[in-house]
Amino acid sequence: MGIRERNRLAVERDISEAAMRLFVTQGFDATTTDQIAREAGVSPRSLFRYVGSKEDIVLGDMLAAGESVLGALRERPPAEGPWEALRAALRVLEGNPPDRALALATMFLETPSLRARRLEKRLAWLGLLVPEITRRLGRTPGDVPDPAAHAIVAAALACLDSATEIWARRGGAGDVVAVFDEALDAVRHA
Template sequence: MDASRPGLRERTRRMMRAEIGSVAERLFLDQGFDATTMDQVAAEAGISRRTLFRYFDTKEDIVLDGLVERGHVLKEALESRPADEPPWQALRAAFLAQRDDPRNAPESLAKMSKMLETPSLRARMVEKQRQWVALLAPEVQRRLGAPPGPQPDPRAEALVLCALVCLDVAVETWVRAGGEGDVARIYDEVAAAVRG
């Protein structure tokens, strides 16, 4: 048996979370995030409110469910970059490797628009992205030539935060432009201004 493969219970849990997320996303897009209740999500998913709360604590958690996992994927992508690649280049490559398929651009645009225009979602998104700093900073610290220690190097944390802000600005610019333009080009322009 493959020890790296999740067991049946975990696979079932992931499938259930994905199904709830899909139902909730449709409701949020159709009637708006604030107008949608957890009771409606539970009813539409065919589960009880109590069961829903076993999977998600809040509506924000439903929408942003994949962000924590995406942080781990980014960490792996960053660690797989060439060992001597400078931190900014490695972060850029890791971020851009995780871009959504361009064929999903209309769906991504709709989801990001909702997130950016809903204050509670935006705040929760920032909070979850902040967790990425803890995941990415050790590799950036190594690339800076700083030895590992009990406390993260503040330079590594600052660099990761700056790169994440550049990514957020690039995505938000893309959303405001109605999905026109290239996120990678916008990111490069923003990052050049920050680094300049």
């Protein structure tokens, strides 16, 4: 990685950290992009060279996260069932420290525009993950998604969102993975 790329990543990290501090203390909607730029030590114009919107600061690169899940899914044993493989692959998302994860989850609960943007970005994950789940079901991926594979991926992502929301409503108490497992079990065995 060259110096230019390292500098770009450092500025993006500074912007993200400054924004999160402001979002936690003031709330997402009450924080302006000018405040974020000032807190990060960049001009408002420079801020938008690094991020597209306030929502993008919080959501980060969700496509890259989806690709990480896909990579983990492809590494799962071929004989593993689709639900088990998808559940295990989603574990790559466990990277945020609990306090940051709780702050993010709470922001999604309290900010409808942020929640909608996350859902929009998460829908792209269907296109990434459905073909791999289709293969795990012993079928050939095609131009039109396999309904079973599509339903499995959509349900697993809904369970992930539900678990995160419930965990946030509990103030971060308990284990979010256990809540996710409970949600998956309910969907699979209801």
